[in-house]
Amino acid sequence: MLKCKSALNKSRLYGLDYTINPYFGCSHACIYCYVPSLIHVPYDEFKFPKPKINIVDVLRKELRKKKRGIVGISTATDAYQPLEKKYELTGGILKTILQYDFPIDIQTKSKLVLRDVGIIKKFSNAKVGITITTFNENIAKKWEVSAPSPYKRLDTAKKLAMQGIYTYIFFGPIFPLMNGNEIDYSIEEFIESGIDEIVVDKLHLKKEVVKNIKKFFPDEYKEIIKETNNFNKMLKKIEKFGNKITITKAWE
Numbered sequence: 001m002l003k004c005k006s007a008l009n010k011s012r013l014y015g016l017d018y019t020i021n022p023y024f025g026c027s028h029a030c031i032y033c034y035v036p037s038l039i040h041v042p043y044d045e046f047k048f049p050k051p052k053i054n055i056v057d058v059l060r061k062e063l064r065k066k067k068r069g070i071v072g073i074s075t076a077t078d079a080y081q082p083l084e085k086k087y088e089l090t091g092g093i094l095k096t097i098l099q100y101d102f103p104i105d106i107q108t109k110s111k112l113v114l115r116d117v118g119i120i121k122k123f124s125n126a127k128v129g130i131t132i133t134t135f136n137e138n139i140a141k142k143w144e145v146s147a148p149s150p151y152k153r154l155d156t157a158k159k160l161a162m163q164g165i166y167t168y169i170f171f172g173p174i175f176p177l178m179n180g181n182e183i184d185y186s187i188e189e190f191i192e193s194g195i196d197e198i199v200v201d202k203l204h205l206k207k208e209v210v211k212n213i214k215k216f217f218p219d220e221y222k223e224i225i226k227e228t229n230n231f232n233k234m235l236k237k238i239e240k241f242g243n244k245i246t247i248t249k250a251w252e
């Protein structure tokens with residue numbers, strides 16, 4: 001368990017004014033996660049998360065003085081990873097922010113977000129993003145070691161959209177060896193699910209990420225790096241669906 005000094009942090013991410021992360025670390029253990037590299041923590045340590053046990057109290061005090069802005073929930077963790085069932089920190093954060101009705105943007109891979117649909121719907125401005133990076137279950141098991149299966153995530157996105165919540169698929173980092181048919185299949189599944197937007201991202205080759213790819217994909221390593229550097233080719237294939245759904249680049 002940890003005690004935090006601040007809850008809302010100024011965001012450097014596109015489209016967000018603040019970030020809030022109720023856990024330090026993330027048990028989904030995605031090998032492409034660049035957070036460990038950014039905070040200089042080894043991947044093997046980051047995958048054992050700790051709750052920031054006082055975060056709701058700290059947030060309550062901070063909100064009295066903060067200027068209204070968009071809050072990104074779980075930019076460096078997954079706010080609905082299994083620990084949330086026990087600690088309910090994200091639930092507490094939502095109830096607290098709702099008193100000020102700041103716009104929120106939640107990103108997760110977990111169906112546990114459905115628990116909070118009632119609160120999320122009370123916000124004047126709320127978005128939920130569900131991350132899916134491939135539908136190949138064999139790849140996903142190595143790429144996102146302990147995360148829920150891609151089809152379960154798609155089902156979560158579908159349920160959120162059906163509730164009238166603005167829902168996007170965070171399609172990233174797209175597995176770099178995905179072929180044209182797999183890209184078409186993924187986007188068609190996303191559109192079919194009734195979501196509002198697809199946000200695309202590529203793999204970020206940070207130190208811990210490169211180390212993990214060498215370890216988990218030793219045979220494909222070189223090709224993964226090559227295709228990552230060639231991402232524009234993949235982007236063009238995705239952008240051809242722009243007449244059917246809003247497609248946004250995560251870095252713009």
Ligand code: SF4
Nearest residue numbers: 026028029030033077
């Ligand atoms: S869910 Fe997000 S924060 Fe958690 S390990 Fe995966 S990429 Fe990192």
